[in-house]
Amino acid sequence: MVLKKQVINQLQNNPVVKVVTSGIVGAGVGVIALTSIDKNEIVFSPENNHFILWQEVSWCSEDVLNHIKNVCNNNEFGFWIDCELNKINASYFVNHSDFPNLYHDLNRDIYYAIKNIEIGEELTCKYLPEEINWV
Numbered sequence: 001m002v003l004k005k006q007v008i009n010q011l012q013n014n015p016v017v018k019v020v021t022s023g024i025v026g027a028g029v030g031v032i033a034l035t036s037i038d039k040n041e042i043v044f045s046p047e048n049n050h051f052i053l054w055q056e057v058s059w060c061s062e063d064v065l066n067h068i069k070n071v072c073n074n075n076e077f078g079f080w081i082d083c084e085l086n087k088i089n090a091s092y093f094v095n096h097s098d099f100p101n102l103y104h105d106l107n108r109d110i111y112y113a114i115k116n117i118e119i120g121e122e123l124t125c126k127y128l129p130e131e132i133n134w135v
Contacts, residue, residue, distance in 0.1 A: 015043050017090045023122050027095045030122045037117035043102060044091035044111040046082030053078040080109070097124035
């Protein structure tokens with residue numbers, strides 16, 4: 001019953017997005033808005049973000065570790081994740097742009113709109129220099 005209420009609440013109060021083939025050349029997949037998003041509106045806000053040290057998962061195959069590095073914010077010590085790896089949400093597929101429509105506040109790990117976003121528009125943010133290898 002809780003999930004049903006959460007879905008209805010999201011539909012009433014939050015942006016709805018969809019993972020699609022990106023319109024950015026070479027990007028693979030991306031995220032588009034299915035509802036309009038107002039400037040300053042929070043689009044993605046994880047509930048439980050955890051930092052996992054690489055040494056804690058050193059037994060994983062190279063393919064799994066490379067996947068984690070491709071989709072998760074990471075550094076030389078480990079990575080941040082807010083869900084099970086097989087339940088990664090659309091925020092992990094927001095692509096880089098020099099002219100973004102989202103801002104990723106790393107301190108609070110939220111993405112919010114820095115301009116009004118129209119239905120069908122691809123969501124993008126400007127990657128930091130240490131994230132640029134994701135491009």
